[in-house]
Amino acid sequence: MKKKKIKVAVGMSGGVDSSVAAALLKEQGYEVAGVHLECWDEPGCKVDPNWKDALRVGLKLGIKMKVLDLKKEYEKKVIKWFYEELRRGRTPNPDVVCNKEIKFGLFLDWVMKNKFDYMATGHYAQLGDGRLLMAVDKKKDQTYFLAMLNQRQLSKVMFPVGEMTKNEVRQEAKKRGLHVWDKKGSSGICFIGDKLSFQEFLKQRVKEHEGEVVNMKGEVIGAHKGIEFYTIGQRHGFRVRQKSSKTTSLYVVSKDSERNRLMVGRKKDLERREFRVEEWQWIGGRRPKGKLECRIRHGGRLIGCQIRGKKVRLDKIEYGVAEGQVCVVYREEECLGGGIIS
16 A cells, blocks of 8 residues: 655745655655745735745645735734834844744644645754754854744744755755745844834834934933834934034933933943843743853853743843843753743
8 A cells, every 4th residue: 555645835935945845855755745835915025026936936846835814913913003002112134033923833733724734934943852953053043033933833843944054055056956945035024024123014004203302311312213213222313412522322221111211321221131021922831941042132142040830030141132032042952942031
C-alpha cells in the first residue's frame, strides 16, 4: 500500500525565504500547498505584487496555491489594538501580535481544519524537542517575534530555512531558478511594507495634535506633533525653542498620554536596570529558573537578568526601555518566552 504523504501548508509571502521553504519541503517528499495571507490592502501595501511573486513561485514548483483573506480579522486583532496602544502612550510591537493572533493563530487554525499535518513559514528560527531555538544566522534570527507562541502552536510548525544563512537561502533560490532569489526583503512593520514610512502611515489615521515638550524639571522647552508619533529614546521630530549645546542631544524619556506631553532628557536619563512585565507567556508553560538573558527589541543585545514575578532586573544598564515593548527571555540558544513591559 502506498504510504500517505505528510501534508504541509506553507505561508508564502512572495519573498525568497518562504519560497525556498516551500521548495525544500517539496524536495523532501512532503505534499506542499502554498497559502498567501491577504491581511492589508491600504495604500502603500504591496499585496498584489507579492501575490504575483508567490503565485509564480508556486507554478514553478508545481504546487497548489490559495489566497486566504484575513483582512477583517487583521483589522480587529492587530490594527485596532495597535492604535489603542499608541493612544495610551505605549510602544506596541505589531509583528509579535500578528504572529500570535494571525499567522500562528487564525492561519494555523485554518491549516488544521483543512486537514494539513503541519504549517511552515520562512521564519529564521529552529525547533528541537519542543523548544524554540535561535536560527543559525544570528543577524536574521526571528525568535524575538515568535516568543509569545506556545508549545501547541509550535508542535504543528516547520521552519525549513532556520538552519541556513540568508546568503545560503538566496543561493538555493537561484540554483532552483526562483525569480525572487534577489528580491529585497521587507524591512518595514508587518502591515506597512516599505513604501510608507512609519510617520506617513500614522498620519493616515492619527491627526497631528501639538503638545508640550518639557525637560526633566518639568519646564516647557518646545513642542511636538502628538505622542503617537514618538517612542522612548527617540532624539528627533520634536522642536526645542532655544537651541544650544544642552539641547542638541535630547531624547524622549517618557510620554504623558493624558496631557499629550513629552519629557526629554540626556541619554543617562534613559538608563534602566529594572522594569515590570505583564502577560508573561512561557513556551514551556512554566517560568524558567537559572541563568537567563533577555532583550527588549528585535536585534537588541542580550543582557543577563533575574526574574522575580513581574519584575525583571538587568545585570547591565539598558536604554530606551518603553511600556508596550516585548521583553523576550533566552537561555543560551533557546527562546523561553516573553511578556509586555509595563
